[in-house]
Amino acid sequence: MKKHNFGAGPCILPEEVFQKAAEAIIDYNNSGLSILEVSHRSEAFVEIIEEARDLALELLNLKDKGYQVLFLHGGASFQFVMIPYNLLETKAGYLHTGRWAGKAMKEAKKIGNIIEVGASTNKNFNYIPLIETSLENLDYLHLTSNNTVVGTQMKTFPITKTPLVVDMSSDIYSRILDYSQFDLIYAGAQKNVGTAGTTLVIVKEELLGKVSRSIPLIMDYQVLINNKSMYNTPPVFSIYTSLLNLKWLKKQGGIPAMQRMNSEKAKLLYNEIDSNPLFESTVPLKEHRSMMNATFILKDSALASKFAKLSLDSGIHGITGHRSVGGYRASMYNALPLSSVKALVDIMKELERIG
């Protein structure tokens, strides 16, 4: 039985992506070759990466606006290092909204001078903090648009001349935004882009070339741009699945369609969390709640095993909270169908009924 996969990432992708990826592993496009044995210098792969780059920008409405697109190795955590290497000369600001923002800060501190412009550490990151510090004279301001672990999400972004660098690993392509307000967007692929193993980086080229530091070539955005993401062998298969996923996204109607679906899913689940007396959201401020990751607890932990049994019986998978916080987390990325959220809400109601 196909599971309802609420896992936080690597996460569910559209069924069509799985089917096409599997076919390409047996024979890519009737070439007599598996996608896994295709050279990254071949015409076949160059077409794949070019189409993926184009679609990545087009779907965000960022074409012809001075952005470059990279599909890199290494996961978003590598960007925690590459960003300060490439952009941090004097001082950068970081908004401390959760575990991943904290990890980004930790790496940046090893490289240069950063300040914390705001933090929600005092309440275990269960809200989006205000910016308390001037944003003047910063090389960039680093934000995490969605906090996967604690289930909070930024709904608005600072209006400032300071370049905005945003980790969108868990909510890119999920909602309508003016993406051109950002100067650098990055996202580990394994949620709304594709599969683990590549990271999408979209950067305004005018941001580059301003630091005096000597940057390792493999971590220098300009070198990677000049080599079209092929300074070394790229993660071919992860990029191919990203293309499949972005094509699926476009066919569904792009970001507007995703936003409609994602709002509906989130509304359904949060309504149940708020109205069902057995459950409680761990993000009290409704306007700070994530549309991607809903975190909640069972008020009476004695019911946990009954809830686990109901989940198992209904094929509901991956709703355990992050190991650092416990509780539950239902991740509702683009590919998760509404029917999966309905299945989850059904067992929450059922638990209330049987008590």
Added chain:
Amino acid sequence: MKKHNFGAGPCILPEEVFQKAAEAIIDYNNSGLSILEVSHRSEAFVEIIEEARDLALELLNLKDKGYQVLFLHGGASFQFVMIPYNLLETKAGYLHTGRWAGKAMKEAKKIGNIIEVGASTNKNFNYIPLIETSLENLDYLHLTSNNTVVGTQMKTFPITKTPLVVDMSSDIYSRILDYSQFDLIYAGAQKNVGTAGTTLVIVKEELLGKVSRSIPLIMDYQVLINNKSMYNTPPVFSIYTSLLNLKWLKKQGGIPAMQRMNSEKAKLLYNEIDSNPLFESTVPLKEHRSMMNATFILKDSALASKFAKLSLDSGIHGITGHRSVGGYRASMYNALPLSSVKALVDIMKELERIG
């Protein structure tokens, strides 16, 4: 028609690996989940990476000898940076045997003090140079065991107290060696390990913790070891295909079986190159020739289009030389069957016949 894939990498893998990888994308192990949507923290994936780590060591006969195994992001080119970050305190030596050795040196020079202990630059790297410099007082000596672009291969290695760091991207698991003579072995997966997107690093733990430099956490071998290659989300699918490939390798009889097969393939092809008057090896010293990548030219380039036509008609793929050197290159990694080499030799004979 299935191609005879002589591509240099990403390259051919065993048919069984393609089949099992495709199955796992549809449904991993009857779990109701695709391998692409499985959490890296799940029991399923932890089993995969642990088995892969174990097999990686076992096949090299390196178990219980103080080595740690990592499956990292980023391709071998990232190791060009991570190695000096983690190991270079005072001075390191590099043997300059080709394009990739050169790239490794270029990155290391940005980080610390290195010396070139020998080089074959004077003859376009068509031989393995002697070591001309003392190896005393080096933090490590960096070697490239097989030079994919020019088709040379080190058959013996220096006997020295200096730790040996070796890039085995294109010949790991292909031949019998005392692998315990090396202190750090690394290999981009996309040749004899698995698919592009992960890099195998096998390191003696006693080598670590000796530099005073502040290392980015995501590039600190000790941090990565402590987190069992899961400091961040690992490239799940690339690691899974590596496991499939290593299991195939073991079933075939491990490295001894590979060496037998690879010797036979190499002998067959080099015999033809040397005896066929139309062709010439680009590595004159036979004992320096690579068993993995045979590089050669057509003496009369006017025959190139005839040869291309014969290749196409026989389903021979990927024998164009590296864009930096031209000519031909037939890569004969572990998964390439003898029948493919026979097919290539057949068209070489045919070209001689029709002239």
